Amino acid sequence: MQNFRSYEERSVDFGPGVNILTGRNGAGKTNMLEAVHILSMGRSFRTLNDAEAITFGKDFYRVKGLFEKWGEDLTVEVKMGGRDKNYFVDGIGVRKGADLLDHALTVIFSPDDLRIVKDEPEKRRRFMDHELFQLKPLYYLDVIRYRRIVRNRNLLLKEQTLNEPLLDVYDGYLAETGARIMAERARFAQRLATISAGIQSRVTEDARSLGAGLAEVVGGLEVSYEPSIGFEDPDGIEARIVGELESRRAKDREAGSTTAGPHRDDLKIVSEGVDLRKFGSQGQQRTAALALKLAEVDIIKEETGEMPILLLDDVLSELDEGRQRRLPNSFEDCQIIITTADPPGALTDAFPDALHIEVAPSLS
Numbered sequence: 139m140q141n142f143r144s145y146e147e148r149s150v151d152f153g154p155g156v157n158i159l160t161g162r163n164g165a166g167k168t169n170m171l172e173a174v175h176i177l178s179m180g181r182s183f184r185t186l187n188d189a190e191a192i193t194f195g196k197d198f199y200r201v202k203g204l205f206e207k208w209g210e211d212l213t214v215e216v217k218m219g220g221r222d223k224n225y226f227v228d229g230i231g232v233r234k235g236a237d238l239l240d241h242a243l244t245v246i247f248s249p250d251d252l253r254i255v256k257d258e259p260e261k262r263r264r265f266m267d268h269e270l271f272q273l274k275p276l277y278y279l280d281v282i283r284y285r286r287i288v289r290n291r292n293l294l295l296k297e298q299t300l301n302e303p304l305l306d307v308y309d310g311y312l313a314e315t316g317a318r319i320m321a322e323r324a325r326f327a328q329r330l331a332t333i334s335a336g337i338q339s340r341v342t343e344d345a346r347s348l349g350a351g352l353a354e355v356v357g358g359l360e361v362s363y364e365p366s367i368g369f370e371d372p373d374g375i376e377a378r379i380v381g382e383l384e385s386r387r388a389k390d391r392e393a394g395s396t397t398a399g400p401h402r403d404d405l406k407i408v409s410e411g412v413d414l415r416k417f418g419s420q421g422q423q424r425t426a427a428l429a430l431k432l433a434e435v436d437i438i439k440e441e442t443g444e445m446p447i448l449l450l451d452d453v454l455s456e457l458d459e460g461r462q463r464r465l466p467n468s469f470e471d472c473q474i475i476i477t478t479a480d481p482p483g484a485l486t487d488a489f490p491d492a493l494h495i496e497v498a499p500s501l502s
């Protein structure tokens with residue numbers, strides 16, 4: 139890292155197993171995870187404006203990672219200066235962040251993620267999207283394209299006299315791109331449903347045997363895609379979107395925005411007939427969120443044959459002891475980078491072979 143947040147210059151060697159970053163609050167632990175995340179996803183998980191990560195008073199940052207993948211070395215580098223961001227894979231410039239997505243795979247788990255189930259639909263869409271971005275870079279391009287079409291369509295809807303033929307054109311694009319997005323999300327939700335149901339019972343059983351509070355226990359988890367435009371057959375999605383846009387045209391015109399489509403999708407999360415999004419206890423919502431994140435790891439493993447690097451930001455201290463102890467087993471074989479501001483006592487028990495890395499600010 140160079141000029142990256144609190145680091146003027148710092149390099150770190152992570153071990154292949156569990157790495158525990160310790161240091162007081164504000165020491166720069168999350169900054170370090172953020173750097174790894176940028177190498178994986180091309181962007182930060184903390185801010186939409188990556189320029190914020192440039193060290194105060196400097197005019198660029200550079201983050202470079204040396205990975206090992208399939209027994210081969212892989213270098214990824216991201217450099218940001220002003221509003222320009224440059225990406226390099228094995229020293230060769232690539233055009234955009236999307237070109238990094240399928241190189242170094244990571245799953246980030248931050249305290250925010252414990253609220254996936256409780257928060258607004260946008261969080262759950264982002265959860266689906268982030269996973270799919272890494273699995274299918276083409277999906278990423280579709281999402282970018284889709285957002286642009288919706289933006290332009292909304293502008294058009296706000297104009298004084300409506301250009302209907304142009305709106306027809308936009309609707310066609312929107313339906314075509316939206317249909318691909320929805321089909322991927324539907325497939326993903328199905329995989330998620332199967333895997334998270336299994337994980338859920340694992341986590342729950344464990345919670346029971348460890349005597350965790352009953353309020354935390356959730357029965358079988360049922361996850362399903364809740365598209366804003368319903369469909370029966372994936373082949374018919376595009377036509378469904380066209381139909382829906384047509385029937386909503388007057389309404390959209392009045393609202394000055396596109397009132398249905400994948401940008402309004404959600405993921406439904408139910409346990410024993412109860413919609414956990416609205417009616418789950420906080421404990422149930424967090425347990426379910428944990429199951430979803432664990433499922434994410436499994437899906438990446440299954441679809442790519444690769445072990446993602448797990449980035450756990452302060453989440454262990456938010457879980458009860460039973461789940462803390464349980465978590466490592468779920469992540470066997472993964473390289474893990476964990477941050478904690480607590481004295482690493484419980485973590486050391488859970489991960490006796492972990493590499494401890496003391497994080498202290500290099501700026502003073």
Ligand SMILES: Nc1ncnc2c1ncn2[C@@H]1O[C@H](COP(=O)(O)OP(=O)(O)O)[C@@H](O)[C@H]1O
Nearest residue numbers: 143144163164165166167168169191192193194
């Ligand atoms: N752009 C920046 N330039 C310099 N320092 C920064 C920048 N952004 C954040 N910081 C510093 O990084 C520190 C927070 O680091 P962080 O990794 O979040 O801490 P923690 O160890 O608690 O996770 C704060 O002290 C903050 O001032």
Ligand SMILES: [Mg+2]
Nearest residue numbers: 167168452477
């Ligand atoms: Mg932190």
